[in-house]
Amino acid sequence: MRERIGRLLGSPVESVRDLGSSHAWTLHRAALADGREVFVKAASDQAGVFAAEAAGLRWLGEAGPGTPVPDVLATDDRMLVLPWLPSGAPAPQAAERLGRELAALHAGVRPDAYGAPWEGFIADLPLDNTLDGRGWPRWYAERRLEPFLRRAERHLSADDVRLVERVMDGIEELAGPPEPPSRIHGDLWSGNVQWTGDRALLIDPAAHGGHRETDLAMMALFGTPHLDRILAAYDETAPLSDGWRARVPLHQLHPLLVHVALFGGSYRASMVEAARSALG
Known part of the structure; x- marks a missing residue:
């Protein structure tokens, strides 16, 4: 080595x-x-x-x-x-800076389509990054929810599967106002935020052209420190569309299906709750 x-x-x-x-x-x-x-x-x-x-x-x-x-x-x-990135305690000022920098990343040089021009992975599972110029709702249903529902299916009941299928069937109405593709991290749970003192850096991405609300929803899924400050600074820099908080469970559904596929039934209840909340 x-x-x-x-x-x-x-x-x-x-x-x-x-x-x-x-x-x-x-x-x-x-x-x-x-x-x-x-x-x-x-x-x-x-x-x-x-x-x-x-x-x-x-x-x-x-x-x-x-x-x-x-x-x-x-x-x-x-x-x-x-x-090598030095570790530091999460600080409020670093959180606010992260919110502004994440907003700038999402609003910066945008991709032309959803997906990415390379084969994707989340953890060590493959992600379908086929470039797609259609709107985000169908892309999310077909490239993220459907494949991981099939991977997770052995840990789910028939009713659980049908619940997720209902989300996919109604995705156009559930997805909110249209958004152009953003460059997103794609796996932005708290463990992939490296706090270095005066700044936080993002590591271990599953990067692709996606919906910016996905990154914010993932940060909320497992409890990112100072999340309120991050979100406030983000929204001040690049205002979010009305109703974005209600759509958080929809964006969390994919990573929860990933967790069911990777770790089994211990994440089933959280996945089911997210699917029900997404449907309203």
């Missing part, structure tokens, strides 16, 4: 510290002879996941100056290397 990191970054590696594992990859902190410290994800069979994450981070960074994502230092078929 030292040789591989050193070759990718052009500097000898002095030390590598193991940080555990996540899904199918291992995590590491490496110190280089030139003084840099880097974060490394490594695996022998996750080339597609690493390529998608690297492409997503770079693509999000192209939305405009000040985009809150780290640089990609290097990637190959066995690892992804990012700068």
Whole structure:
């Protein structure tokens, strides 16, 4: 591993510290002879996941100056290397800055379609990123809800499945006012917000052209610190459409189906509640 990191970054590696594992990859902190410290994800069979994450981070960074994502230092078929980000306690000022920067990301250089020009993943599950110029509601139903409903189906009852199908059937009426595609993180739960003191950066994206409310709903799903401040700063910078709070469960339905598919029935009740709330 030292040789591989050193070759990718052009500097000898002095030390590598193991940080555990996540899904199918291992995590590491490496110190280089030139003084840099880097974060490394490594695996022998996750080339597609690493390529998608690297492409997503770079693509999000192209939305405009000040985009809150780290640089990609290097990637190959066995690892992804990012700068080491210092950890800090979530601070109110950093939360407000994140809200403004996330709004600028969503309103910045917009994609022409929903989806992305690379094969997508969320965790280590494939995401259908087929580019689609139609409106968001059908894209969300066909590319996000339907595939993951089928993946989660073995953990659900027939009534649960039909409930989600009702959401998909009524998606045009449930989705709210039309919105153009935004560059979104796509998996913005609290664990993918890295607080560094005066700023928060977004890591581990499932980036694609999507609906900006999706990122905000995901931040609410598992409790992001200072979320009220983030949302207030966001709405001040890029005002949200009327009724967006009522649509939060609709946008949470996909990640909850992902969790059912990954972790089983422990997330079933939350998924069912989100589907019922989405239907009103």
